[in-house]
Amino acid sequence: MPTKHDFVQHNCDHYDGNRYDHLDKRKYGEEADICIVGAGAAGGVLAYELSQAGFKVVVIEAGPFWNPQTDFASDELSMHSLAWNDTRLVAGNNPLAMGHNNSGRGVGGGTVHFTGVFYRFHESDFQLRTMDGVADDWPITYKDLEPYYEKIEKDIAVSGPKHFPWGPFQGPYPYPEREPISANSELFRRGCEKLGIRSAVAPLAILSAPFDGRPPCINRGFCNQGCLPNAKFSTLIHYIPKAIGHGAEVLSDCMVTQVVVDKSGRVTGVTFIHDDKEYFQKAKITIISAFCIETPRLLLHSACPMFPNGLANSSGMVGKALMTHTGHDIYAKFHDEVRIYKGTPVMAVSQEFYETDKSRGFVKGYTLNAHGSRPLGLAKNLVSKADIWGEKLYDIMRDYNFYAQITMVGEVLPDNNNSVTLSNEKDEYGIPRPIITFSYGENDNKLIVHGVQKANEILEATGGKPAFVIPDTGHLMGTCRMGNNSSTSVVDGFCRSHDIPNLYICSAAVFVTSGGCNPTETVMAIAARTADYIIEEAKKDGQYGMRKTSSMT
Numbered sequence: 011m012p013t014k015h016d017f018v019q020h021n022c023d024h025y026d027g028n029r030y031d032h033l034d035k036r037k038y039g040e041e042a043d044i045c046i047v048g049a050g051a052a053g054g055v056l057a058y059e060l061s062q063a064g065f066k067v068v069v070i071e072a073g074p075f076w077n078p079q080t081d082f083a084s085d086e087l088s089m090h091s092l093a094w095n096d097t098r099l100v101a102g103n104n105p106l107a108m109g110h111n112n113s114g115r116g117v118g119g120g121t122v123h124f125t126g127v128f129y130r131f132h133e134s135d136f137q138l139r140t141m142d143g144v145a146d147d148w149p150i151t152y153k154d155l156e157p158y159y160e161k162i163e164k165d166i167a168v169s170g171p172k173h174f175p176w177g178p179f180q181g182p183y184p185y186p187e188r189e190p191i192s193a194n195s196e197l198f199r200r201g202c203e204k205l206g207i208r209s210a211v212a213p214l215a216i217l218s219a220p221f222d223g224r225p226p227c228i229n230r231g232f233c234n235q236g237c238l239p240n241a242k243f244s245t246l247i248h249y250i251p252k253a254i255g256h257g258a259e260v261l262s263d264c265m266v267t268q269v270v271v272d273k274s275g276r277v278t279g280v281t282f283i284h285d286d287k288e289y290f291q292k293a294k295i296t297i298i299s300a301f302c303i304e305t306p307r308l309l310l311h312s313a314c315p316m317f318p319n320g321l322a323n324s325s326g327m328v329g330k331a332l333m334t335h336t337g338h339d340i341y342a343k344f345h346d347e348v349r350i351y352k353g354t355p356v357m358a359v360s361q362e363f364y365e366t367d368k369s370r371g372f373v374k375g376y377t378l379n380a381h382g383s384r385p386l387g388l389a390k391n392l393v394s395k396a397d398i399w400g401e402k403l404y405d406i407m408r409d410y411n412f413y414a415q416i417t418m419v420g421e422v423l424p425d426n427n428n429s430v431t432l433s434n435e436k437d438e439y440g441i442p443r444p445i446i447t448f449s450y451g452e453n454d455n456k457l458i459v460h461g462v463q464k465a466n467e468i469l470e471a472t473g474g475k476p477a478f479v480i481p482d483t484g485h486l487m488g489t490c491r492m493g494n495n496s497s498t499s500v501v502d503g504f505c506r507s508h509d510i511p512n513l514y515i516c517s518a519a520v521f522v523t524s525g526g527c528n529p530t531e532t533v534m535a536i537a538a539r540t541a542d543y544i545i546e547e548a549k550k551d552g553q554y555g556m557r558k559t560s561s562m563t
């Protein structure tokens with residue numbers, strides 16, 4: 011039977027390393043300086059930086075406080091529980107697959123089951139309007155994020171090559187690159203070499219040597235099932251425990267249902283539900299870090315007489331310009347066994363087709379990741395996304411060990427028609443279920459054709475026979491974009507909402523464009539910069555009660 015201090019028990023709050031089965035003795039029950047909704051990539055970094063600076067921080071997280079050693083299994087089926095699996099309604103010409111492929115649920119958010127591929131955005135990613143005449147420029151540049159990229163890479167000991175050939179940062183990474191690489195990645199690199207395409211070992215938030223009491227990767231390949239040995243970084247095992255050490259309180263299994271605004275138009279805190287009971291968390295500043303679907307859902311659902319169209323939504327942009335990456339998986343069959351289940355799924359990369367080359371007939375580009383798959387995931391995707399059934403499905407799964415795979419991570423341009431809106435159907439918390447509408451645009455489709463062709467060429471160059479393509483997506487971004495103009499954006503360059511001064515929105519939701527590579531390092535860099543801004547603002551006006559002002563000087 012679980013005890014009051016059992017680390018495995020799920021329906022409980024988290025308090026200085028121990029768990030309690032009631033919320034009456036909350037640490038900051040009267041008032042917190044800062045309430046963060048969502049303990050994912052952004053929420054974890056914010057909690058760490060702000061609690062370290064001396065703020066009374068409470069993090070409210072809808073899902074459980076996982077214990078990797080007892081809760082994670084090397085089992086594809088059971089680890090679907092790491093995802094946000096609540097019903098969401100999908101629409102558009104290219105409806106998105108939700109669930110395991112998108113959001114996490116629980117302390118750590120998506121970082122618990124992400125693949126750990128860790129890239130910085132390129133300078134061009136922040137300036138699409140200026141450079142290519144499409145979409146919009148971000149209100150920040152690469153230079154603004156550079157010190158935060160650097161800090162985070164060091165904080166978590168990112169492993170990567172001595173020389174990374176693309177973008178403004180070309181290595182070396184804090185920890186050496188992973189070796190040996192998987193057979194799938196080896197084939198990818200050889201194929202690239204034959205075609206004169208540069209490739210590199212992927213930068214990973216996965217340890218190549220011991221760090222911070224954690225062991226290096228043992229290559230079993232269950233990264234998307236939550237890393238049991240703790241070799242893969244997540245905010246669950248890194249930033250959140252450190253934040254708790256600095257005094258932060260984490261309330262897990264607590265679903266935030268409303269952001270509350272007073273008559274003066276300032277946010278007073280949030281209501282949340284734990285074990286069917288409603289609570290209120292008062293805070294001087296509220297930060298919503300609930301990713302790209304739940305953030306706009308919460309803001310729209312929190313509409314009140316003063317903000318009838320939802321909070322922070324005077325621009326009408328809350329829920330608009332949802333982006334994903336084209337995540338097409340390209341498979342080829344080989345004569346010899348490849349065994350794509352072995353090792354960290356991604357260990358080699360090429361960003362040779364990342365920047366705009368007008369001769370291709372589209373703007374921007376993509377990253378090609380040599381990418382492994384586990385059998386259940388592959389079978390499910392064949393059926394649900396590639397429409398492959400019956401004998402063909404049987405044949406592919408029988409020969410599973412002979413396939414190699416490349417996944418393209420391609421830029422999708424923002425489009426206001428791609429959106430998150432509220433339906434008339436309510437969930438068990440009384441919040442309307444979201445409708446997620448998505449269709450690819452013309453540029454996106456051209457980019458996909460190019461990426462699939464290049465991947466097939468690389469696979470063919472080492473003797474692979476192109477077999478099938480799974481038209482997948484991954485990495486949601488947008489719906490509360492940042493910008494300098496309050497009539498076309500939701501937050502400013504520091505993630506502060508234009509409409510409500512003590513409401514911040516900080517997660518992948520604030521992305522203006524999607525970039526052509528995996529986004530989490532950028533999510534975390536933005537969060538660290540937002541934390542710095544909040545700290546600096548507090549220093550200036552002294553209005554936020556600090557516990558230990560000495561750490562601020």
Ligand SMILES: Cc1cc2nc3c(=O)[nH]c(=O)nc-3n(C[C@H](O)[C@H](O)[C@H](O)COP(=O)(O)OP(=O)(O)OC[C@H]3O[C@@H](n4cnc5c(N)ncnc54)[C@H](O)[C@@H]3O)c2cc1C
Pocket residue numbers: 047048049050051052053070071072073110111112113114115116117118119120121123124125126127128129234264265266267299300301302304305308485486516517518519528529530531533
């Ligand atoms: C299978 C998979 C593989 C991936 N691989 C990579 C990769 O290799 N590299 C990479 O860069 N990115 C990868 N990603 C993407 C990455 O996970 C996200 O970019 C990142 O987690 C987004 O961070 P976030 O803080 O915006 O949101 P999340 O990390 O999703 O955090 C949001 C948190 O908010 C909580 N929440 C939501 N609503 C509420 C509410 N109402 N009340 C309380 N809590 C709430 C959620 O439970 C969640 O914990 C992958 C994602 C998946 C799913």
Ligand code: SF4
Pocket residue numbers: 216226227228229230231232233234236237238239240241242353354355
């Ligand atoms: S392959 Fe490495 S990082 Fe992935 S789950 Fe196994 S030990 Fe963790």
